[in-house]
Amino acid sequence: MTARAAAGELVPLVEYRREVLESITPLDPIDLALLEAHGCVLAADVTAAGDVPPFDNTAMDGYAVRGSVLEAGEEFELVGTVAAGAQAEEPLGPGQAVRIMTGAPVPEGTDAIVPVELARERDGSVLLEEAARPGAHIRSAGESARAGDTLLDRGRSLGAPDLGMLAAVGNRSVRVHPRPRVVVVSTGDELVEPGRPLAPGQIRDSNSYMLTAMAREAGAVAYRQLFVRDDPRALREAFEGAFSHADVLVTSGGVSAGLHDHVKGVLAQLGDVRFRKIGMKPGMPQAFGFVDRVPCFALPGNPVSAFVSFEVFVRPTLLRMQGRQDLNRPRVTAVFDGTHGSPGEKVEFVRVRLAADEEAGWRALPTGEQGSGILQSAVLADGLAEIPADVTEVAAGSRVTVHVLDDDVR
């Protein structure tokens, strides 16, 4: 066996990603209170139980008038006042009017609402200062939605107006796919908490902050667990603890070939988790699988490797668990503004900054050195240029596909 074969051939990125995503299903739907459901995906169509608005009402503060002639100078007998929230008044008789406030029920028999600015009160009556159009400013029952109408389709992500509509038709809760609970655990003997002094050989645990934030950006409820030492027993305890409240486990570190890289071994003992080398850079060593029904991602420890791995595998997983169909970032084609040597055999993700360009559409500027420990180049990036596995030289001016990370870049 060659050393290469012993090390394991690289699994093509698309194959691995497909395998991961095909194993993921949306979380079972639950009923959530309206504000809890904000941003969640609807698991069932929503129909209106009643009309919205439920009764004819006025769109203006003014007068409800009844009369066959609605010309300027016409005079009506003023017989009362209807406020919003009041019961509908007695029906109006011919030649009668009531004061009426926006949103108040329109009395039966009303021919038009005359805004207060276009009428004048005098000695118990109201005079029109301008002609009124029959039906003016009356909002009819059901004009926004009729009982039985489908208001919101299954699969839709609930935005603010959707929640308003749900409330308007009387729903206190709504059936949605919940947000996955993600537990993020960094591993490594070298890690310390930010704010603590560094002893020789130590670094700060930055991955868990980044990954927890990324999970939240992907719509998950994410918890950062304190990092764990490279010790099989400590790792096992930490992971078992996480499974009590996780729909997904994400770890970083401990998946390569070092003597202390125990994460993959411990996860493989707990469940069906496999370690693979993927044809991608950064992010070659990966472990993925299930412990019970919980998907587990053991990402490589290098900060940019963890960042890119999350983008490519974990983010779409979290979206699918939330019932989303579109799992991909928006993509643009851009002109590469620099030169870059790529390893071949692996799809490479180059951190770039996108700039709008009248001629080229988009230009993609690499954000600096692309080492997998150089997180600052991810800080400066708003896109990842995907360099195919068979490309070894990206020449200035060549066209590249960029995954857009920043919602503001469109």
Ligand SMILES: Nc1nc2c(c(=O)[nH]1)N[C@H]1C(S)=C(S)[C@@H](COP(=O)(O)OP(=O)(O)OC[C@H]3O[C@@H](n4cnc5c(N)ncnc54)[C@H](O)[C@@H]3O)O[C@H]1N2
């Ligand atoms: N002989 C080999 N060595 C390595 C290989 C290989 O195939 N053969 N793969 C390399 C690649 S590629 C990567 S990526 C890394 C992955 O390493 P691990 O997942 O085992 O991670 P560690 O060794 O624990 O750490 C790598 C690197 O990242 C730093 N790190 C770890 N955790 C954190 C954290 N929470 N916050 C910030 N930085 C972190 C750690 O200090 C190391 O510098 O393996 C290569 N080696």
Ligand code: MOO
């Ligand atoms: O794959 Mo490692 O992620 O290149 O640094």
